[in-house]
Amino acid sequence: MGGKRKGRENKGLEGEEDNMADGGYRSSASNSGHDNVDGSNAKRQLLPSMIKNKEKRSAVHAKLKHQKKLEKRKKIKARDAAEKRALELGEEPLVRKTPRTIENTRELDETICKPDDDELFVGNDADEFSSILKQEQTPKVLITTCRFNSTRGPAFITELLSVIPNAHYYKRGTYDLKKIVEYAKKRDFTSLIVVHSNRREPAVSILHEFDGFLIDALVIIGLPDGPTAHFKLSRLVLRKDIKNHGNPTSHEPELVLNNFTTRLGHRIARLLQSLFPVEPNFRGRRVVTFHNQRDFIFFRHHRYIFETKEVKQADSKGDVAKVSKGEKKSQEKTIVRLQYVIVEVLMWQIDGLQSALIGLEKHQSLMPNKECGPRFTLKLISLQHGTFDSKGGEYEWVHKPEMDTSRRRFFL
Amino acid sequence: EKNKAGTMPRTIAVESPGCPPIRAFTFDVLGLVKVIESRGKQGTPKVVDRWGEPDSSKCIVAASIDDCKFHPLLAVARKGGQIELLNPLNGDLHVAINAVDNPAMEPQEHPFVGLHLFKKLRMDSCRSCTLLTCTGKGQASIRTVEVSPADSASLASHKSWIVSAAGDISCYKVDGSENYALFGGKGVEVNIWDLDQCSKIWTAKPPPKNSLGIFSPTWFTSVTFLSKDDHRKFVAGTNNHQVRLYDISAQRRPVMSLDFRETPIKAVAEDEDGNTIYVGNGSGDLASFDIRTGKLLGCFIGKCSGSIRSIARHPELPVLASCGLDSYLRIWDVKSRQLLSAVFLKQHLTATVFDSNFTDEVNPPSNEEQDAIEIQRDEEAMVPVKRKKASKDSEGHKKQKAKKKSKKIKGHVAEEP
Numbered sequence: 001m002g003g004k005r006k007g008r009e010n011k012g013l014e015g016e017e018d019n020m021a022d023g024g025y026r027s028s029a030s031n032s033g034h035d036n037v038d039g040s041n042a043k044r045q046l047l048p049s050m051i052k053n054k055e056k057r058s059a060v061h062a063k064l065k066h067q068k069k070l071e072k073r074k075k076i077k078a079r080d081a082a083e084k085r086a087l088e089l090g091e092e093p094l095v096r097k098t099p100r101t102i103e104n105t106r107e108l109d110e111t112i113c114k115p116d117d118d119e120l121f122v123g124n125d126a127d128e129f130s131s132i133l134k135q136e137q138t139p140k141v142l143i144t145t146c147r148f149n150s151t152r153g154p155a156f157i158t159e160l161l162s163v164i165p166n167a168h169y170y171k172r173g174t175y176d177l178k179k180i181v182e183y184a185k186k187r188d189f190t191s192l193i194v195v196h197s198n199r200r201e202p203a204v205s206i207l208h209e210f211d212g213f214l215i216d217a218l219v220i221i222g223l224p225d226g227p228t229a230h231f232k233l234s235r236l237v238l239r240k241d242i243k244n245h246g247n248p249t250s251h252e253p254e255l256v257l258n259n260f261t262t263r264l265g266h267r268i269a270r271l272l273q274s275l276f277p278v279e280p281n282f283r284g285r286r287v288v289t290f291h292n293q294r295d296f297i298f299f300r301h302h303r304y305i306f307e308t309k310e311v312k313q314a315d316s317k318g319d320v321a322k323v324s325k326g327e328k329k330s331q332e333k334t335i336v337r338l339q340y341v342i343v344e345v346l347m348w349q350i351d352g353l354q355s356a357l358i359g360l361e362k363h364q365s366l367m368p369n370k371e372c373g374p375r376f377t378l379k380l381i382s383l384q385h386g387t388f389d390s391k392g393g394e395y396e397w398v399h400k401p402e403m404d405t406s407r408r409r410f411f412l
Numbered sequence: 413e414k415n416k417a418g419t420m421p422r423t424i425a426v427e428s429p430g431c432p433p434i435r436a437f438t439f440d441v442l443g444l445v446k447v448i449e450s451r452g453k454q455g456t457p458k459v460v461d462r463w464g465e466p467d468s469s470k471c472i473v474a475a476s477i478d479d480c481k482f483h484p485l486l487a488v489a490r491k492g493g494q495i496e497l498l499n500p501l502n503g504d505l506h507v508a509i510n511a512v513d514n515p516a517m518e519p520q521e522h523p524f525v526g527l528h529l530f531k532k533l534r535m536d537s538c539r540s541c542t543l544l545t546c547t548g549k550g551q552a553s554i555r556t557v558e559v560s561p562a563d564s565a566s567l568a569s570h571k572s573w574i575v576s577a578a579g580d581i582s583c584y585k586v587d588g589s590e591n592y593a594l595f596g597g598k599g600v601e602v603n604i605w606d607l608d609q610c611s612k613i614w615t616a617k618p619p620p621k622n623s624l625g626i627f628s629p630t631w632f633t634s635v636t637f638l639s640k641d642d643h644r645k646f647v648a649g650t651n652n653h654q655v656r657l658y659d660i661s662a663q664r665r666p667v668m669s670l671d672f673r674e675t676p677i678k679a680v681a682e683d684e685d686g687n688t689i690y691v692g693n694g695s696g697d698l699a700s701f702d703i704r705t706g707k708l709l710g711c712f713i714g715k716c717s718g719s720i721r722s723i724a725r726h727p728e729l730p731v732l733a734s735c736g737l738d739s740y741l742r743i744w745d746v747k748s749r750q751l752l753s754a755v756f757l758k759q760h761l762t763a764t765v766f767d768s769n770f771t772d773e774v775n776p777p778s779n780e781e782q783d784a785i786e787i788q789r790d791e792e793a794m795v796p797v798k799r800k801k802a803s804k805d806s807e808g809h810k811k812q813k814a815k816k817k818s819k820k821i822k823g824h825v826a827e828e829p
Binding site for chain 2: 117
């Protein structure tokens, strides 16, 4: 690094470009960005990284940053003033540029599902979940834990049992996971969930308590010979820790699966979908959301209510009775209402639904929803073909560090 | 600029040198055959054709190609017990045979695991082809199929024998001379059969118990002969991530045993020099070993995240093709182990073969009328390709399921332009 810096002093302009391509944490990077604007001065301007004296260098860098900040503020002020003027004059204000986000600049992925792909549909019909999703089988889920810690019923498991209808908890004992798979197959279970926790919690820990164990991972196995998905679980918040939480009922929930665009994502979405019954009970106003963003799947569980727009928020908060579903006014609110969306449809209408979701969250008066049940984040570690087989298993997708070479590439 | 730190993965893409002109076929779980071609010295392989309609009951389990210049033939075995003989130039179905021996037996119970199309017996007449098939339960048979233009197949000579009464066959391979075949599987030690006499000439013995006394059950998942000329040496991959070299003229126990990572060895392929083997396992790692010394030459880094089901080595060009459950066909350079290209094919792939007769030039149309195209693909372990296309009933030769992907290269040069 030091060597490079020295070399750069001699290069001048090229040096600056080198700077730019280099790490962002280099102060020179911002400087060179600034310098390139007036390239002619580049050679003459002194890059902070060229100054050897740390105090002087940090002072110069701080000054540059401050200058940039002032310029940015000026630009924003000017832009806002221009907009205001344009509005007053009745003209069209200038269109604001869309900010560049990682999701916007996501690498082009050829594995994204396309709506006209007949192979996709045939593949769906032929995959392991089709019998459940076509309602030929009702989902029945077996939840268990890893060995050695199922003595005291953990809170997370009870919450999972309340989220997933038709779920049963069995203590792990010392059975081999393969034996448990056999047992579950015999009893006609359609999925097996293993809540895995390894680490004992440190002395003081508030988050994701599990009787002294921190919950680490979730393994979802489709049965009879479905794939095995291994997720890393983090940021678990139990119901009791959520402010103003609601209490879930036992109606079938509506399912929202957001942003599972690639073939792999589609398969995972179908796996998650197969845990829940296909037909939701809209009257129950219960919704379970799996939202995928940057390969992290966020799980949320809400109860929502309808409310007329005119009515003030004060009355409606927490008042479950205000259901306007049956009323004619529900017509207006159909955009806001969370429909039961099948993943395929979601993909094509994702913008509409996402804006609806955003609308939900922003306009509290429109639809105050109570969060109930746990909240956690999943990240897919591997997807194994067939049921769990630690030795002889073959993987459909496994995360390898060589895949992480780009910040804008995601797999789900 | 290269890596910022020595241990981080490469963040700047290396310019891929492009792919030499090749033509390859892939076969998948929906029974589709996809033709991938790359033109020009540094082309990009693209899917140029797709044969068959997506249908999961037509899942291709094994495939074998005879890519001779005239009358090449592609044989495909499907899950339901059908064998189809296709014209590799355009996918036309020559013959479709329902090759289930015993009509009372459900084809699904005894699905094919292996198919081999014999090359040597096709020279004389193009009217018939010979296929070796093998089912999972150990039923092997050699049949000669008459391919008449009327598209009806008549089964001529038919020899069948039981390879193994107990256990499941999961890998097979026919050697270069097409006189011997290897079979192995779960609970089945590797054994070699003389195909003329249908007799077993050699069986392997499991390696001695290791010092801890741990016994791992026999389970071979892939097998291949080391060279075309010598049927005595072969390499087998096990479910327990071991790659073993056997020499039948030396001893029954493996001569050398290598351990590779932690998932089953799903595919092995040999290089023509007789010294290098390519190994692919269940978590998508592809590596090459020098079998003389047992040294790992290197891994093929290319973000392959799914189990490798089949490896094919091009007989002439230094390229390797691998396909598997991550739905990609990857073309690698053999010497530098660099990824030349990856083609996304949307389904779980079960096999791939090369068509070695492919050239870029426009040739006068070849008239491969593959009437009797019986392509013997001994060495090319046809990667089970799900070909949807007209399946020629290639009677699956029960070849030891070679996990290797044979690089069957088809020589359809003539058609291409």
